Amino acid sequence: MLKISKKADYALMALQHIAAAQFGDVMPGRVVNTKEIAEEYNIPLELLAKVLQTLSKNALIESHNGPKGGYVLARRADKITIAQILESIEGPLGITDCSHEKDGEFCMQRDNCNIRTPLLKVQDSIAQLLNNMTLQDMMGGTPLITIQSSAAQGVAR
Amino acid sequence: MLKISKKADYALMALQHIAAAQFGDVMPGRVVNTKEIAEEYNIPLELLAKVLQTLSKNALIESHNGPKGGYVLARRADKITIAQILESIEGPLGITDCSHEKDGEFCMQRDNCNIRTPLLKVQDSIAQLLNNMTLQDMMGGTPLITIQSSAAQGVAR
DNA sequence: TGATCTCCGATCAATAAGGTCGGACTAAGG
DNA sequence: CCTTAGTCCGACCTTATTGATCGGAGATCA
Secondary structure (H helix, E strand, O other), rough: OOOOOOHHHHHHHHHHHHHHHHHOOOOOOOOOOHHHHHHHHHHOOOHHHHHHHHHHHHEEEEHHHHHHHEEEEOOOHHOOOOHHHHHHHHOOOOOOOOOOOOOOEEEEOOOOOOHHHHHHHHHHHHHHHHOOOOOHHHHHOOOOOOHHHOOOOOOOO | OOOOHHHHHHHHHHHHHHHHHHOOOOOOOOOOOOHHHHHHHOOHHHHHHHHHHHHHOOOOEEEEEOOOOEEOOOOHHOOHHHHHHHHHHHHHOOOOOHHHOOOOOOOOOOOOOOOOHHHHHHHHHHHHHHOOOOOHHOOOOOOOOOOOOHHHHHHHH
């Protein structure tokens, strides 16, 4: 449970790879194409392409068309958060269905719902965690930020 | 994304309700049946029954059969964590597919996977959060368990 | 201009979630 | 002791979401 989709997985791998190629030591500024990434990580080519399209549409990467084309990060790796990546692929993150209710739509349990408030607290904690972690943090070596266990402020004792 | 299933939602609502009935002020020790919960929160009766069966099988609640039967918490509300509830319904929680790989099975990307380690860190953080939050913490508003009043604290133990 | 590569839309298949049915068991009440 | 009402329990079906695929159009460089 609480699994993130395969597409999101692929997005993270691809972005990590693009970032490594772009800012790495060997060939900085390199442009990588879909095929290279798909072969490197055994990802279905067409599916990965679709994922990269979405990332491009959401301005996380830039696409260069034609031969010698490929993808490049749209901005620095430490300016791209994990939350932004996941939301680009899977839409706004929400623990429950009632997390982002528009006016007029609400779940059947809304009236007497007894768990809405505490669950929103949990959701905020997770969102905070993902917003504070960037693509840069996923590049090996750099220590990761850790969430404090008292994350459920107001709910937990 | 990162949504928990409706069944897990129902489980949380039901447990909160059972706990409230059991330790509440009005009728402490009350046994509640499936029908009561289903009507209170507009949950499909048969589906809720299935959820409660699972919880019972995982020793979070106890079932009493026959007329005047129903469900009771298997232990105190502050001894039941949110993680335990969710895992009972949806199995072991894991952000990615490779979170709980047994020997012999592994994802195609395993060899060159560049995001496995950081994702496991994220998963640990979420798991820690859910393990530190109990059913008791979800009883919002009026405190339902008033075992340790401020007066008793000074005298006894 | 030709060849190559990427982008884009529509489409199909697999999996998991959501929901439903009938039977088995238990305990109360006559 | 036997009936009967009420409850739990397991297997089944339906629908929605995700994962994966195909074919073509547009753009760039040699």
